[in-house]
Amino acid sequence: MRLTRRRFTAAAAAAGALPLIAPRVRAQAVKLRVSTIPIIDTAGLQIAMAKGFFKEQDLEIDTTPTAGGAAGLPALAAGQVQIAFSNIISTVLAVKQNLGFLIVSGGSGTGDAPPDLAGIVTKPGAGLKTGKDFEGKTIAVNTRNNIIWLYARAWVKKTGGDPDKVTYLEVPFPQMIDAVRGGRVDAAFVVEPFFSAGQASKAVELVAWPYGSTQKRIPVAQFVASKAYIEANPGTIEKFVRAYNKGVDWMNANKGGDEWAGIIAGYTRLKPEQIKSIGLPVFEKTVDPRGIDETVALMREHKMIEGAVDAKAMLYKTAVEAVK
Amino acid sequence: MAGRAATPSARAPSGRQSRPGGASAPLRRLAGGRASGFALIAALLALWQVSAEHWVRSENWPPLTAIARAFLDGMRSGELAEVFGSSLYRLAIGYGIGAAAAILVGLLMATVRIVHRALEPLVELLRPIPVPAIVPPLILLLGLDDKLKIFIVAFSTFFPVLVNTVQGVRAIDPVPLAVARTFRHSRLRTLLRVALPASLPYVMAGLRISLALALIVTVVAEMIAGSAGIGYHIVTMQYAMRAADMYAAIFVLAAIGYLLNRAFLLAERRLLHWYRTDKTE
Incomplete structure:
Protein backbone atom coordinates (compact mmCIF):
# COMPACT_ATOMS: atom_id res chain seq x y z
CA MET A 1 0.00 0.00 0.00
CA ARG A 2 2.77 2.33 1.01
CA LEU A 3 4.77 1.41 -2.00
CA THR A 4 1.94 1.84 -4.42
CA ARG A 5 1.00 5.15 -2.91
CA ARG A 6 4.56 6.33 -3.07
CA ARG A 7 4.82 5.18 -6.65
CA PHE A 8 1.61 6.92 -7.45
CA THR A 9 2.76 10.14 -5.83
CA ALA A 10 6.05 9.94 -7.64
CA ALA A 11 4.29 9.37 -10.94
CA ALA A 12 1.81 12.14 -10.23
CA ALA A 13 4.62 14.47 -9.23
CA ALA A 14 6.54 13.65 -12.38
CA ALA A 15 3.49 14.21 -14.53
CA GLY A 16 2.57 17.37 -12.69
CA ALA A 17 6.07 18.79 -12.84
CA LEU A 18 6.20 19.09 -16.62
CA PRO A 19 3.76 21.94 -17.13
CA LEU A 20 5.21 23.67 -14.07
CA ILE A 21 8.54 24.23 -15.69
CA ALA A 22 7.39 27.05 -17.95
CA PRO A 23 5.26 29.30 -15.71
CA ARG A 24 7.46 29.86 -12.68
CA VAL A 25 5.00 32.07 -10.88
CA ARG A 26 2.99 29.15 -9.54
CA ALA A 27 3.11 28.78 -5.76
CA GLN A 28 4.91 25.89 -4.17
CA ALA A 29 2.70 23.12 -2.83
CA VAL A 30 1.77 23.37 0.84
CA LYS A 31 2.32 20.17 2.75
CA LEU A 32 -0.45 18.91 4.99
CA ARG A 33 -0.31 15.85 7.21
CA VAL A 34 -3.65 14.20 7.79
CA SER A 35 -4.35 11.47 10.31
CA THR A 36 -6.82 8.99 8.84
CA ILE A 37 -8.27 5.58 9.47
CA PRO A 38 -8.11 3.08 6.60
CA ILE A 39 -11.88 2.50 6.53
CA ILE A 40 -14.53 3.25 3.96
CA ASP A 41 -15.56 6.40 5.81
CA THR A 42 -12.42 8.22 4.62
CA ALA A 43 -13.10 7.43 0.97
CA GLY A 44 -13.66 11.10 0.06
CA LEU A 45 -10.16 12.01 1.18
CA GLN A 46 -8.56 9.06 -0.56
CA ILE A 47 -10.41 9.75 -3.79
CA ALA A 48 -9.40 13.40 -3.72
CA MET A 49 -5.80 12.22 -3.33
CA ALA A 50 -6.02 9.59 -6.02
CA LYS A 51 -7.74 11.92 -8.51
CA GLY A 52 -5.27 14.74 -7.92
CA PHE A 53 -7.84 17.17 -6.48
CA PHE A 54 -5.45 18.28 -3.74
CA LYS A 55 -2.73 18.82 -6.28
CA GLU A 56 -5.03 21.19 -8.15
CA GLN A 57 -5.16 23.25 -4.97
CA ASP A 58 -1.36 23.15 -4.62
CA LEU A 59 -1.65 20.92 -1.59
CA GLU A 60 0.52 17.95 -0.91
CA ILE A 61 -1.26 15.51 1.38
CA ASP A 62 0.62 13.02 3.47
CA THR A 63 -1.63 10.67 5.38
CA THR A 64 -0.68 8.80 8.53
CA PRO A 65 -3.23 6.06 8.77
CA THR A 66 -3.72 4.48 12.17
CA ALA A 67 -5.93 1.46 12.43
CA GLY A 68 -8.63 2.31 14.93
CA GLY A 69 -7.67 5.96 14.91
CA ALA A 70 -6.44 6.05 18.51
CA ALA A 71 -3.50 8.28 17.64
CA GLY A 72 -5.49 10.85 15.64
CA LEU A 73 -6.51 13.50 18.18
CA PRO A 74 -3.36 13.17 20.33
CA ALA A 75 -1.32 13.72 17.17
CA LEU A 76 -3.46 16.74 16.31
CA ALA A 77 -3.06 18.16 19.81
CA ALA A 78 0.68 17.65 19.52
CA GLY A 79 0.79 19.45 16.19
CA GLN A 80 2.17 16.36 14.48
CA VAL A 81 -0.68 16.42 11.98
CA GLN A 82 -2.65 19.43 10.78
CA ILE A 83 -5.95 17.63 10.19
CA ALA A 84 -7.39 14.48 11.77
CA PHE A 85 -10.35 12.30 10.90
CA SER A 86 -12.20 11.84 14.19
CA ASN A 87 -15.54 10.51 15.30
CA ILE A 88 -17.97 12.97 16.82
CA ILE A 89 -17.80 11.53 20.35
CA SER A 90 -14.03 11.89 20.57
CA THR A 91 -14.27 15.39 19.11
CA VAL A 92 -16.93 16.47 21.61
CA LEU A 93 -14.87 15.05 24.49
CA ALA A 94 -11.81 16.93 23.22
CA VAL A 95 -13.81 20.15 22.89
CA LYS A 96 -15.06 19.72 26.47
CA GLN A 97 -11.43 19.55 27.52
CA ASN A 98 -10.76 22.86 25.72
CA LEU A 99 -8.24 21.32 23.37
CA GLY A 100 -9.02 24.02 20.82
CA PHE A 101 -10.29 21.91 17.92
CA LEU A 102 -12.73 22.87 15.20
CA ILE A 103 -14.52 20.68 12.68
CA VAL A 104 -13.46 21.85 9.21
CA SER A 105 -15.56 19.53 7.06
CA GLY A 106 -18.10 16.76 7.18
CA GLY A 107 -17.06 13.15 6.94
CA SER A 108 -19.31 10.14 7.25
CA GLY A 109 -22.76 9.78 8.70
CA THR A 110 -25.96 7.81 8.63
CA GLY A 111 -28.98 8.38 6.44
CA ASP A 112 -32.61 9.19 7.17
CA ALA A 113 -33.55 5.56 7.80
CA PRO A 114 -31.99 2.10 8.01
CA PRO A 115 -30.26 0.15 6.57
CA ASP A 116 -27.22 1.62 8.31
CA LEU A 117 -23.59 0.62 8.06
CA GLN A 215 -31.50 9.31 15.42
CA LYS A 216 -31.70 10.48 11.84
CA ARG A 217 -28.56 11.59 10.04
CA ILE A 218 -26.04 11.00 12.79
CA PRO A 219 -22.84 12.97 12.20
CA VAL A 220 -20.57 9.98 12.82
CA ALA A 221 -17.15 11.38 11.93
CA GLN A 222 -15.58 14.57 10.59
CA PHE A 223 -12.29 16.21 9.74
CA VAL A 224 -10.90 18.28 12.58
CA ALA A 225 -8.11 20.86 12.83
CA SER A 226 -6.75 23.01 15.61
CA LYS A 227 -7.99 26.58 15.99
CA ALA A 228 -4.42 27.82 16.05
CA TYR A 229 -3.63 26.22 12.69
CA ILE A 230 -6.89 27.42 11.12
CA GLU A 231 -6.31 31.00 12.27
CA ALA A 232 -2.78 30.99 10.91
CA ASN A 233 -3.64 29.22 7.64
CA PRO A 234 -7.27 29.93 6.68
CA GLY A 235 -6.44 29.71 2.97
CA THR A 236 -4.88 26.27 3.29
CA ILE A 237 -7.88 24.93 5.18
CA GLU A 238 -10.22 26.29 2.55
CA LYS A 239 -8.19 24.64 -0.21
CA PHE A 240 -8.18 21.37 1.68
CA VAL A 241 -11.94 21.41 2.13
CA ARG A 242 -12.51 22.44 -1.48
CA ALA A 243 -10.47 19.49 -2.75
CA TYR A 244 -12.09 17.14 -0.25
CA ASN A 245 -15.56 18.24 -1.32
CA LYS A 246 -14.64 17.58 -4.92
CA GLY A 247 -13.62 14.08 -3.82
CA VAL A 248 -17.03 13.59 -2.19
CA ASP A 249 -18.80 14.81 -5.32
CA TRP A 250 -16.77 12.47 -7.49
CA MET A 251 -17.55 9.59 -5.17
CA ASN A 252 -21.27 10.24 -5.12
CA ALA A 253 -21.24 10.35 -8.92
CA ASN A 254 -19.14 7.21 -9.35
CA LYS A 255 -20.30 5.05 -6.44
CA GLY A 256 -20.28 1.37 -7.26
CA GLY A 257 -18.02 1.72 -10.30
CA ASP A 258 -14.78 -0.15 -10.87
CA GLU A 259 -12.53 2.87 -10.48
CA TRP A 260 -14.28 3.80 -7.24
CA ALA A 261 -13.93 0.26 -5.88
CA GLY A 262 -10.30 0.16 -6.97
CA ILE A 263 -9.41 3.30 -5.05
CA ILE A 264 -11.14 2.06 -1.91
CA ALA A 265 -9.54 -1.37 -2.22
CA GLY A 266 -6.17 0.34 -2.53
CA TYR A 267 -6.20 1.86 0.94
CA THR A 268 -8.62 -0.35 2.91
CA ARG A 269 -7.17 -3.53 1.36
CA LEU A 270 -10.69 -4.90 1.14
CA LYS A 271 -11.34 -7.03 -1.90
CA PRO A 272 -13.10 -5.02 -4.62
CA GLU A 273 -16.00 -7.45 -4.87
CA GLN A 274 -16.55 -7.07 -1.14
CA ILE A 275 -16.63 -3.29 -1.38
CA LYS A 276 -19.48 -3.43 -3.84
CA SER A 277 -21.58 -5.54 -1.48
CA ILE A 278 -21.29 -3.62 1.77
CA GLY A 279 -23.53 -0.90 3.15
CA LEU A 280 -22.08 2.57 2.73
CA PRO A 281 -22.18 5.56 5.01
CA VAL A 282 -23.53 8.87 3.80
CA PHE A 283 -20.59 11.06 2.81
CA GLU A 284 -21.19 14.62 4.02
CA LYS A 285 -19.49 17.84 3.05
CA THR A 286 -20.98 19.94 5.81
CA VAL A 287 -22.24 19.28 9.33
CA ASP A 288 -25.69 20.10 10.65
CA PRO A 289 -25.25 21.45 14.19
CA ARG A 290 -28.64 20.00 15.15
CA GLY A 291 -27.22 16.53 14.55
CA ILE A 292 -24.39 17.26 16.96
CA ASP A 293 -26.92 18.64 19.46
CA GLU A 294 -28.84 15.37 19.40
CA THR A 295 -25.67 13.32 19.86
CA VAL A 296 -24.51 15.59 22.68
CA ALA A 297 -27.91 15.19 24.37
CA LEU A 298 -27.41 11.41 24.27
CA MET A 299 -23.89 11.79 25.68
CA ARG A 300 -25.29 13.75 28.61
CA GLU A 301 -28.16 11.36 29.12
CA HIS A 302 -25.68 8.47 29.34
CA LYS A 303 -23.32 10.45 31.57
CA MET A 304 -20.43 10.77 29.18
CA ILE A 305 -20.30 14.53 29.70
CA GLU A 306 -21.83 17.15 31.95
CA GLY A 307 -23.01 20.58 30.98
CA ALA A 308 -23.75 22.15 27.63
CA VAL A 309 -21.81 22.02 24.40
CA ASP A 310 -22.29 24.71 21.80
CA ALA A 311 -22.44 22.71 18.58
CA LYS A 312 -22.27 25.80 16.35
CA ALA A 313 -19.05 26.87 18.06
CA MET A 314 -17.50 23.52 17.13
CA LEU A 315 -17.86 24.20 13.43
CA TYR A 316 -15.49 26.25 11.32
CA LYS A 317 -17.23 28.09 8.48
CA THR A 318 -16.02 25.54 5.90
CA ALA A 319 -18.02 22.87 7.72
CA VAL A 320 -21.20 25.00 7.78
CA GLU A 321 -21.41 26.04 4.15
CA ALA A 322 -19.86 23.86 1.49
CA VAL A 323 -16.77 25.45 -0.06
CA LYS A 324 -17.08 25.68 -3.80
CA MET B 1 12.81 -12.30 34.19
CA ALA B 2 11.92 -8.71 34.72
CA GLY B 3 13.04 -8.67 38.31
CA ARG B 4 16.63 -9.72 38.04
CA ALA B 5 19.39 -10.16 35.59
CA ALA B 6 19.31 -13.19 33.35
CA THR B 7 22.27 -15.35 34.12
CA PRO B 8 24.27 -16.94 31.37
CA SER B 9 23.57 -20.61 31.11
CA ALA B 10 27.10 -21.74 31.81
CA ARG B 11 29.13 -21.01 34.92
CA ALA B 12 31.15 -17.87 35.36
CA PRO B 13 34.38 -17.84 33.40
CA SER B 14 37.10 -19.55 35.30
CA GLY B 15 39.51 -20.85 32.70
CA ARG B 16 38.49 -24.43 33.27
CA GLN B 17 35.93 -25.71 30.81
CA SER B 18 34.05 -28.92 31.05
CA ARG B 19 33.27 -30.93 27.96
CA PRO B 20 31.06 -33.77 29.05
CA GLY B 21 30.97 -36.61 26.60
CA GLY B 22 32.98 -34.83 23.90
CA ALA B 23 31.43 -32.69 21.18
CA SER B 24 29.41 -35.24 19.21
CA ALA B 25 27.05 -36.48 21.92
CA PRO B 26 25.48 -33.09 22.62
CA LEU B 27 25.33 -32.45 18.91
CA ARG B 28 23.36 -35.63 18.37
CA ARG B 29 21.14 -34.79 21.30
CA LEU B 30 20.59 -31.36 19.85
CA ALA B 31 19.69 -32.62 16.40
CA GLY B 32 17.40 -35.29 17.82
CA GLY B 33 15.73 -32.72 20.04
CA ARG B 34 15.14 -30.39 17.17
CA ALA B 35 13.77 -33.08 14.89
CA SER B 36 11.10 -33.96 17.41
CA GLY B 37 10.48 -30.26 17.87
CA PHE B 38 9.81 -29.83 14.17
CA ALA B 39 7.64 -32.93 14.19
CA LEU B 40 5.45 -31.28 16.83
CA ILE B 41 5.18 -28.13 14.73
CA ALA B 42 4.22 -30.19 11.68
CA ALA B 43 1.56 -32.01 13.71
CA LEU B 44 0.10 -28.73 14.97
CA LEU B 45 0.01 -27.33 11.45
CA ALA B 46 -1.76 -30.45 10.24
CA LEU B 47 -4.28 -30.03 13.04
CA TRP B 48 -4.77 -26.42 11.94
CA GLN B 49 -5.47 -27.45 8.36
CA VAL B 50 -7.94 -30.16 9.34
CA SER B 51 -9.72 -27.97 11.88
CA ALA B 52 -10.04 -25.09 9.42
CA GLU B 53 -11.52 -27.41 6.82
CA HIS B 54 -13.88 -29.36 9.01
CA TRP B 55 -14.51 -28.04 12.51
CA VAL B 56 -13.94 -24.33 12.89
CA ARG B 57 -16.20 -22.14 10.83
CA SER B 58 -14.82 -18.64 10.92
CA GLU B 59 -13.42 -16.05 8.55
CA ASN B 60 -10.64 -15.65 11.08
CA TRP B 61 -9.44 -19.27 10.83
CA PRO B 62 -8.39 -19.85 7.22
CA PRO B 63 -6.84 -23.15 6.15
CA LEU B 64 -3.06 -23.28 5.79
CA THR B 65 -3.39 -23.69 2.05
CA ALA B 66 -5.03 -20.27 1.84
CA ILE B 67 -2.28 -18.82 4.03
CA ALA B 68 0.38 -20.36 1.81
CA ARG B 69 -1.28 -18.80 -1.23
CA ALA B 70 -1.38 -15.42 0.50
CA PHE B 71 2.28 -15.84 1.41
CA LEU B 72 3.26 -16.60 -2.18
CA ASP B 73 1.23 -13.66 -3.49
CA GLY B 74 2.82 -11.38 -0.89
CA MET B 75 6.30 -12.55 -1.86
CA ARG B 76 5.65 -12.25 -5.57
CA SER B 77 4.29 -8.71 -5.34
CA GLY B 78 7.16 -7.74 -3.07
CA GLU B 79 4.72 -6.47 -0.46
CA LEU B 80 5.87 -8.80 2.32
CA ALA B 81 9.50 -7.97 1.66
CA GLU B 82 8.74 -4.26 1.84
CA VAL B 83 6.66 -4.62 5.01
CA PHE B 84 9.32 -6.66 6.78
CA GLY B 85 12.19 -4.61 5.45
CA SER B 86 10.76 -1.44 6.93
CA SER B 87 10.22 -3.11 10.31
CA LEU B 88 13.64 -4.72 10.43
CA TYR B 89 15.24 -1.41 9.56
CA ARG B 90 13.61 0.28 12.55
CA LEU B 91 14.36 -2.73 14.71
CA ALA B 92 18.05 -2.66 13.82
CA ILE B 93 18.48 1.04 14.52
CA GLY B 94 16.48 1.02 17.74
CA TYR B 95 18.17 -2.12 18.99
CA GLY B 96 21.63 -0.81 18.13
CA ILE B 97 21.08 2.51 19.90
CA GLY B 98 19.43 0.92 22.94
CA ALA B 99 22.08 -1.79 23.32
CA ALA B 100 25.06 0.53 22.89
CA ALA B 101 23.65 3.05 25.37
CA ALA B 102 22.85 0.29 27.86
CA ILE B 103 26.35 -1.21 27.75
CA LEU B 104 27.93 2.20 28.19
CA VAL B 105 25.68 3.23 31.07
CA GLY B 106 25.93 -0.25 32.57
CA LEU B 107 29.72 -0.17 32.65
CA LEU B 108 29.62 3.25 34.27
CA MET B 109 27.01 2.21 36.81
CA ALA B 110 28.94 -0.89 37.75
CA THR B 111 32.26 0.86 38.18
CA VAL B 112 31.51 4.40 39.31
CA ARG B 113 29.61 4.39 42.59
CA ILE B 114 28.18 7.88 42.25
CA VAL B 115 26.71 7.06 38.83
CA HIS B 116 25.09 3.96 40.26
CA ARG B 117 23.58 5.89 43.15
CA ALA B 118 22.35 8.62 40.84
CA LEU B 119 20.77 6.38 38.23
CA GLU B 120 19.54 3.30 40.03
CA PRO B 121 16.23 4.66 41.38
CA LEU B 122 15.38 6.14 37.99
CA VAL B 123 16.20 2.90 36.20
CA GLU B 124 14.11 0.86 38.61
CA LEU B 125 11.18 3.24 38.16
CA LEU B 126 11.31 3.33 34.36
CA ARG B 127 12.03 -0.34 33.81
CA PRO B 128 8.57 -1.78 34.54
CA ILE B 129 6.70 0.74 32.38
CA PRO B 130 5.03 -0.92 29.40
CA VAL B 131 5.71 1.25 26.37
CA PRO B 132 2.10 1.39 25.12
CA ALA B 133 1.22 3.19 28.36
CA ILE B 134 3.41 6.17 27.47
CA VAL B 135 2.59 6.46 23.79
CA PRO B 136 0.55 9.72 23.99
CA PRO B 137 3.41 11.77 25.51
CA LEU B 138 5.81 10.08 23.12
CA ILE B 139 3.68 11.17 20.15
CA LEU B 140 3.79 14.68 21.54
CA LEU B 141 7.58 14.65 21.77
CA LEU B 142 8.61 12.44 18.89
CA GLY B 143 5.83 12.54 16.34
CA LEU B 144 4.29 9.56 14.56
CA ASP B 145 7.08 8.39 12.35
CA ASP B 146 10.27 6.41 12.61
CA LYS B 147 11.62 8.50 15.47
CA LEU B 148 8.78 7.36 17.73
CA LYS B 149 9.15 3.70 16.87
CA ILE B 150 12.92 3.68 17.05
CA PHE B 151 12.76 5.31 20.46
CA ILE B 152 10.26 2.71 21.67
CA VAL B 153 12.51 -0.12 20.49
CA ALA B 154 15.62 1.47 22.00
CA PHE B 155 13.79 2.08 25.29
CA SER B 156 12.72 -1.56 25.52
CA THR B 157 16.14 -2.85 24.50
CA PHE B 158 17.93 -0.68 27.02
CA PHE B 159 16.87 -2.15 30.36
CA PRO B 160 17.58 -5.88 30.05
CA VAL B 161 21.03 -5.09 28.62
CA LEU B 162 21.71 -2.50 31.28
CA VAL B 163 20.75 -4.72 34.20
CA ASN B 164 22.78 -7.60 32.83
CA THR B 165 25.82 -5.45 32.15
CA VAL B 166 25.81 -4.18 35.70
CA GLN B 167 25.41 -7.70 37.05
CA GLY B 168 28.09 -9.00 34.71
CA VAL B 169 30.68 -6.48 35.79
CA ARG B 170 29.83 -7.11 39.43
CA ALA B 171 30.28 -10.85 38.96
CA ILE B 172 33.80 -10.56 37.54
CA ASP B 173 36.43 -12.63 39.24
CA PRO B 174 38.41 -10.10 41.36
CA VAL B 175 41.74 -11.67 40.38
CA PRO B 176 42.01 -10.25 36.84
CA LEU B 177 40.98 -6.85 38.15
CA ALA B 178 43.73 -7.09 40.79
CA VAL B 179 46.19 -8.08 38.10
CA ALA B 180 45.19 -5.08 36.02
CA ARG B 181 45.73 -2.91 39.07
CA THR B 182 49.16 -4.46 39.65
CA PHE B 183 50.11 -3.60 36.10
CA ARG B 184 48.85 -0.07 36.75
CA HIS B 185 46.37 -0.09 33.92
CA SER B 186 44.30 3.03 33.72
CA ARG B 187 40.67 2.84 34.77
CA LEU B 188 39.46 3.15 31.21
CA ARG B 189 41.80 0.47 29.99
CA THR B 190 40.77 -1.86 32.79
CA LEU B 191 37.16 -1.20 31.94
CA LEU B 192 37.51 -1.88 28.24
CA ARG B 193 40.14 -4.61 28.26
CA VAL B 194 39.26 -6.55 31.42
CA ALA B 195 35.82 -5.71 32.72
CA LEU B 196 33.94 -5.63 29.42
CA PRO B 197 35.24 -8.93 27.99
CA ALA B 198 34.86 -10.68 31.33
CA SER B 199 31.25 -9.52 31.70
CA LEU B 200 30.44 -10.31 28.07
CA PRO B 201 28.53 -13.54 28.81
CA TYR B 202 26.09 -11.56 30.94
CA VAL B 203 25.91 -8.75 28.42
CA MET B 204 25.18 -11.22 25.64
CA ALA B 205 22.43 -12.84 27.69
CA GLY B 206 20.87 -9.42 28.10
CA LEU B 207 21.27 -8.66 24.41
CA ARG B 208 19.52 -11.88 23.50
CA ILE B 209 16.53 -11.17 25.72
CA SER B 210 16.37 -7.67 24.31
CA LEU B 211 16.44 -8.92 20.74
CA ALA B 212 13.27 -10.94 21.23
CA LEU B 213 11.72 -8.05 23.11
CA ALA B 214 12.75 -5.55 20.44
CA LEU B 215 11.00 -7.53 17.71
CA ILE B 216 7.80 -7.72 19.76
CA VAL B 217 7.90 -4.04 20.63
CA THR B 218 8.55 -3.03 17.03
CA VAL B 219 5.38 -4.81 15.96
CA VAL B 220 3.34 -3.41 18.85
CA ALA B 221 4.55 0.13 18.14
CA GLU B 222 3.52 -0.20 14.51
CA MET B 223 0.10 -1.42 15.57
CA ILE B 224 -0.44 1.62 17.78
CA ALA B 225 0.75 4.40 15.50
CA GLY B 226 1.71 2.89 12.24
CA SER B 227 1.61 3.54 8.60
CA ALA B 228 4.13 0.89 7.62
CA GLY B 229 5.73 -2.29 8.83
CA ILE B 230 4.59 -5.66 10.11
CA GLY B 231 2.36 -4.39 12.90
CA TYR B 232 0.45 -2.04 10.64
CA HIS B 233 0.16 -4.71 7.96
CA ILE B 234 -1.26 -7.27 10.39
CA VAL B 235 -3.90 -4.89 11.76
CA THR B 236 -4.82 -3.63 8.29
CA MET B 237 -5.31 -7.16 7.00
CA GLN B 238 -7.41 -8.00 10.03
CA TYR B 239 -9.71 -5.04 9.39
CA ALA B 240 -9.81 -5.83 5.67
CA MET B 241 -11.07 -9.35 6.51
CA ARG B 242 -8.02 -10.89 4.88
CA ALA B 243 -7.13 -13.32 7.63
CA ALA B 244 -4.96 -15.44 5.32
CA ASP B 245 -2.75 -12.43 4.55
CA MET B 246 -2.60 -11.63 8.25
CA TYR B 247 -1.45 -15.13 9.15
CA ALA B 248 1.05 -15.15 6.31
CA ALA B 249 2.68 -12.11 7.89
CA ILE B 250 2.52 -13.70 11.35
CA PHE B 251 4.22 -16.84 10.07
CA VAL B 252 6.98 -14.78 8.48
CA LEU B 253 7.28 -12.87 11.74
CA ALA B 254 7.70 -16.13 13.67
CA ALA B 255 10.30 -17.33 11.21
CA ILE B 256 12.22 -14.07 11.46
CA GLY B 257 12.15 -14.22 15.25
CA TYR B 258 13.49 -17.75 15.08
CA LEU B 259 16.21 -16.85 12.60
CA LEU B 260 17.27 -13.77 14.52
CA ASN B 261 17.71 -15.88 17.62
CA ARG B 262 19.69 -18.54 15.74
CA ALA B 263 21.90 -15.90 14.18
CA PHE B 264 22.43 -14.37 17.57
CA LEU B 265 23.44 -17.70 19.08
CA LEU B 266 25.91 -18.28 16.27
CA ALA B 267 27.46 -14.86 16.77
CA GLU B 268 27.54 -15.43 20.48
CA ARG B 269 29.30 -18.75 20.09
CA ARG B 270 32.00 -17.13 17.99
CA LEU B 271 32.39 -14.21 20.32
CA LEU B 272 32.36 -16.27 23.48
CA HIS B 273 34.24 -19.31 22.20
CA TRP B 274 36.35 -19.16 25.33
CA TYR B 275 33.33 -19.29 27.53
CA ARG B 276 30.73 -21.78 26.51
CA THR B 277 31.20 -24.83 24.39
CA ASP B 278 28.76 -27.31 25.77
CA LYS B 279 25.41 -25.56 25.73
CA THR B 280 23.71 -23.57 23.05
CA GLU B 281 20.08 -23.41 24.04
Missing part, protein backbone atom coordinates in the same frame (compact mmCIF):
# COMPACT_ATOMS: atom_id res chain seq x y z
CA ALA A 118 -23.82 -1.08 11.44
CA GLY A 119 -26.32 -3.16 13.38
CA ILE A 120 -26.86 -5.40 16.38
CA VAL A 121 -26.65 -9.10 15.53
CA THR A 122 -27.24 -12.29 17.51
CA LYS A 123 -27.07 -15.97 16.81
CA PRO A 124 -29.92 -17.04 14.52
CA GLY A 125 -33.04 -17.72 16.56
CA ALA A 126 -31.71 -16.26 19.80
CA GLY A 127 -35.05 -14.60 20.41
CA LEU A 128 -33.61 -11.33 21.63
CA LYS A 129 -35.61 -8.55 20.04
CA THR A 130 -35.85 -5.50 22.29
CA GLY A 131 -33.73 -3.67 24.81
CA LYS A 132 -35.86 -5.24 27.53
CA ASP A 133 -34.80 -8.71 26.30
CA PHE A 134 -31.16 -7.68 26.64
CA GLU A 135 -31.32 -6.95 30.36
CA GLY A 136 -28.81 -9.30 31.99
CA LYS A 137 -27.26 -10.05 28.58
CA THR A 138 -23.97 -9.05 27.00
CA ILE A 139 -23.48 -6.90 23.89
CA ALA A 140 -20.06 -6.62 22.24
CA VAL A 141 -18.94 -3.05 21.47
CA ASN A 142 -15.58 -2.00 20.04
CA THR A 143 -14.84 0.53 22.77
CA ARG A 144 -16.74 1.53 25.84
CA ASN A 145 -17.54 5.24 26.13
CA ASN A 146 -17.58 5.82 22.44
CA ILE A 147 -20.05 6.04 19.61
CA ILE A 148 -20.98 2.35 19.25
CA TRP A 149 -21.39 1.98 23.01
CA LEU A 150 -23.50 5.16 23.23
CA TYR A 151 -25.95 4.14 20.51
CA ALA A 152 -26.18 0.59 21.86
CA ARG A 153 -27.26 2.07 25.20
CA ALA A 154 -29.60 4.54 23.52
CA TRP A 155 -31.26 1.71 21.59
CA VAL A 156 -31.66 -0.45 24.71
CA LYS A 157 -33.36 2.44 26.48
CA LYS A 158 -35.57 3.35 23.54
CA THR A 159 -36.86 -0.20 23.25
CA GLY A 160 -37.86 -0.54 26.89
CA GLY A 161 -34.68 -1.78 28.56
CA ASP A 162 -32.50 -0.38 31.31
CA PRO A 163 -29.12 0.31 29.67
CA ASP A 164 -27.37 -0.14 33.01
CA LYS A 165 -28.59 -3.73 33.22
CA VAL A 166 -26.83 -4.70 30.01
CA THR A 167 -23.14 -5.66 30.00
CA TYR A 168 -21.07 -4.03 27.25
CA LEU A 169 -17.99 -6.06 26.52
CA GLU A 170 -15.11 -4.64 24.49
CA VAL A 171 -14.42 -6.83 21.46
CA PRO A 172 -12.51 -5.61 18.38
CA PHE A 173 -14.74 -5.41 15.29
CA PRO A 174 -12.94 -8.19 13.38
CA GLN A 175 -13.64 -10.67 16.20
CA MET A 176 -17.26 -9.77 16.92
CA ILE A 177 -18.91 -12.31 14.65
CA ASP A 178 -16.73 -15.06 16.14
CA ALA A 179 -17.63 -13.89 19.64
CA VAL A 180 -21.36 -14.19 18.84
CA ARG A 181 -20.92 -17.50 17.03
CA GLY A 182 -18.90 -18.92 19.92
CA GLY A 183 -21.43 -17.75 22.52
CA ARG A 184 -18.91 -15.45 24.20
CA VAL A 185 -21.42 -12.62 23.94
CA ASP A 186 -25.17 -12.60 23.32
CA ALA A 187 -24.98 -9.95 20.64
CA ALA A 188 -22.61 -7.58 18.88
CA PHE A 189 -23.03 -4.06 17.54
CA VAL A 190 -20.86 -4.60 14.51
CA VAL A 191 -19.91 -2.35 11.58
CA GLU A 192 -19.17 -2.98 7.91
CA PRO A 193 -17.55 -4.96 6.36
CA PHE A 194 -17.90 -7.50 9.18
CA PHE A 195 -21.61 -6.81 9.41
CA SER A 196 -22.33 -7.91 5.82
CA ALA A 197 -19.87 -10.80 5.99
CA GLY A 198 -21.45 -12.13 9.19
CA GLN A 199 -24.92 -12.04 7.71
CA ALA A 200 -23.75 -13.57 4.45
CA SER A 201 -22.20 -16.51 6.30
CA LYS A 202 -25.52 -17.08 8.14
CA ALA A 203 -23.60 -17.11 11.41
CA VAL A 204 -25.65 -14.24 12.77
CA GLU A 205 -28.98 -12.54 12.23
CA LEU A 206 -29.86 -8.89 12.39
CA VAL A 207 -31.80 -7.76 15.47
CA ALA A 208 -31.74 -3.97 15.37
CA TRP A 209 -30.46 -0.81 13.73
CA PRO A 210 -29.39 1.20 16.77
CA TYR A 211 -28.20 4.16 14.70
CA GLY A 212 -31.20 4.58 12.47
CA SER A 213 -33.81 3.77 15.10
CA THR A 214 -32.39 6.30 17.55
